[in-house]
Amino acid sequence: MKNRALALYTALGLGYAFLYLPIVLLVIYSFNASRLVTVWGGFSIKWYGELLNDEKILDAAWLSLKVAVINATISTFLGTLAAVVLVRFRRFTGRTLFTGMITAPLVMPEIITGLAMLLLFVSMELAFGWPDGRSVTTIVIAHVTFSLSFVTVVVQSRLAQMDISLEEAAMDLGARPVKVFLVITLPIIAPALLAGWLLSFTLSIDDVVISSFVTGPGSTTLPIVIFSKVRLGVSPEINALASIVVAIVSVGILVFGILMQRQEADRLRSERTAADQG
């Protein structure tokens, strides 16, 4: 018994080491004064300084942020509607097609989606004159198309776990369906909506392949800039950029995680006291 547990936790520890070591090394070497990766030339934050003076990167980052926020908001809206359709409307025409179109983007190779989106935009432009070239608009449309599925999956699972008698009770007490959704359902599934929003934000700000297809002049996102730099080899500036991303994400996740953990602990504690009393 003891040996088995030990083996399991060793496997877990090695797994975590595999996941985190590259990131940790990246962060450490972002403080390397030397331009060469292997040679430690002393501690320095000069790459961060250079990064902050690189207008191209800053512009791209700002654009990516805008795209990600718009994408996350639209995706969360559409994805939540789709989840409601899937969980609450059991039967309707074209359900199979609908579920197919929700699940396929989860695994579809990005390169296919990217090509397909671009060809759509080109064809539409030929036929209707819209969209006029590739721009932020086409990037947002492409991002929403693949990230709304992820929102749907997250919200769907929460919605399915929700006790439907809460909605029935609200209706029984005289609330109309729309009111029920806004006053009862939405607050209960709100954490899933937030998770979905963050997920689609991340997917968007991270995407390079699809963006490369549907981007146009003047709409270069951060991953496209990074990708073109990285293709030329390792650069300390990118290390610095990566470290900033890691720092932001870690702080965000840590705060989110602590909040969730506290909520869970509260729930467990109140369950236990309730059980003791009962």
Next chain:
Amino acid sequence: MAPRAAGRRHPRVLLRRWGRTLVGLPPYAWLMLFFLVPFLIVLKISFSETQAAVPPFVPLVSWAEDAVLQIRLNFGNYRYLITDELYVDAYLNSLKIAGVSTLFCLLIGYPMAYAIARAPRTLRNPLLMLVVLPFWTSFLIRVYAWMGILKNEGLLNTFLLWSGLIDQPLQMLETDFAVYVGIIYSYLPFMVLPLYATLEKMDLSLLEAAADLGCRPFRAFLRVTLPLSVPGMIAGSMLVFIPAVGEFVIPDLLGGPDTLMIGKVLWSEFFDNRDWPVASAVAVAMLILLVAPIMIFQHYQNKSAEAENR
């Protein structure tokens, strides 16, 4: 509420119908227009010919002289795919790399998911969070991190030289090995999550029952836990395998010039050769290869969604 007249519906019933349509229409229409239609367009263009113009392909349907509708289907792109060994090799190699990577993800991910699912309840969420966390940092950056580790004068070679295990730096970057590492590293969380989900919700009294009936722990694992976690294994494998087949960034950054993967071929047909019809044909062929895995994935995805609905 009694119906006012036979065959007529109460206005509120009609209103509810409208409401349902109103809710369903936006996502449905969006996905039809921006997900389904594009694939039909890809299919269409894969049958057309390249031309040096904007856009760089010949329309399929055109009005010829005398107002005769002309449809020209061109199978040349597909014939090209089959006859040119480059494409066949690229497809086979992609399947191989994706398959082997999936297997390694399973081998690494299963013990992790198992350990997390059997950890004390309060530890499970933080432990799972630790698996997911790297996913929230940029994918591109994580792949990039391996460039610094694997290159000839990189950290791994420096370490191995220092420890005396090798006396010549190993060529690791720009090899298939680096591609395997990159794919396993990037997709591992996608394997752990569904595995954890099935293992965590497993009824532990089943294992007690097995022990009670005389089954030792390891046999109980083989006869009960393993078969019951098959859905998670399949879902996780599909989540890794399907995107890995079409992976472009990882072979491009970590692989060498002779690392053949179909995603890379498609990219260069499209961006370097500007041959949109051939690129489309490559995409269609890739989709055909992936139809079966995608259907399997959908099947399990729907099944688990239904299980939740109950």
Next chain:
Amino acid sequence: MALPSAKPIVFSPWNDPDATPLIRIRGVSKSFGDFLAVNNVDLDIYPGEFFSLLGASGCGKTTLLRMLAGFESPTDGRIFIDGVDMTGIPPYERPVNMMFQSYALFPHMTVAQNVAFGLKQDGLSKKKIAEKAKEVLDLVQMSAFSERKPNQLSGGQRQRVALARSLAKEPKVLLLDEPLAALDKKLRGQTQLELVNIQDRVGITFVMVTHDQEEAMTMSARIGVMNAGFIEQVGTPVEIYEYPATTFVADFIGTANMFDGVVALDEQNRTVVDCAELEAQLTVGHSSGVAVGAPVTVMVRPEKMTVQREAPQDGLNSVHGVVSDIAYLGDISIYHVRLNSGRKVQVALTNLRHTSEQRLTWDDEVYLTWHPANSLVLVQ
């Protein structure tokens, strides 16, 4: 599964000083952190017995059962099964099998495979396994369903399969964890008797955990009443109902009217208790065995009382009150009578006739009396 030979007419090995118990529990305690789930339990269970552990949820009965199965190990004390010390023996090497509350049927196996599972672990031949599986499935009348998966069965059918699976290995002891809790009331009644019949036929010792006193009393030869980790009393259903050892048992099993007082007189066949609350003396038909002045409780069951409108002649064990609530249950009616002190007493009367001219109604003044032999002194 041979029937035990020459069963005594009245099965009561616990009264036989020469009988060897099959299960001996000696000073067993179990704590989870600082919570003491089972507290210094001593218990003997005899071969062929149907023994029930009865108690409210959280009383430690399931923990005790799980220690017998080997899923938990005692913090203190020892468990012997058939003379063998079970300390450190894992579940898969114990001669006991368990029927789980959730049934724990393997969802990926058919009924037949579920039943065969335990036999396979013993390395029996395929033919033997098939024979044995069929035999137990016949016993629970589930042979027709042997190729079904558990999710294609009803709750009652699953219960039978779970029983068959745990019986297949012919364990020395069968442990049942709330075996009928998941069934609806009517089915539960039928199954109770079936389970007793099956136990009688296979002759295996059954140890059942339940929170349902009616179920325990219907099915068991003896019952152990548990409270807060202790075994309060072990006895036959009659013993624990008619002669509860403690106020807890008296209150937990059935309904009890209890009056606190102090001993005024203690003789061989009689105890007289001064009851301040009733401003009266109560006479009980047995010795309490405690000194005069000791605090005791007098217990009377509702059906052991009689009700009359006039004051009784001799005045022995009589209290006066007013009918405040009536619960008509068909076969009997329960009258709640408010005494002068304000406390309520329950009286049960059988409805012998369709209509009764003398039927009591609200606000009727009544006298409750009972015979000294029908009450009990409980020492705190």
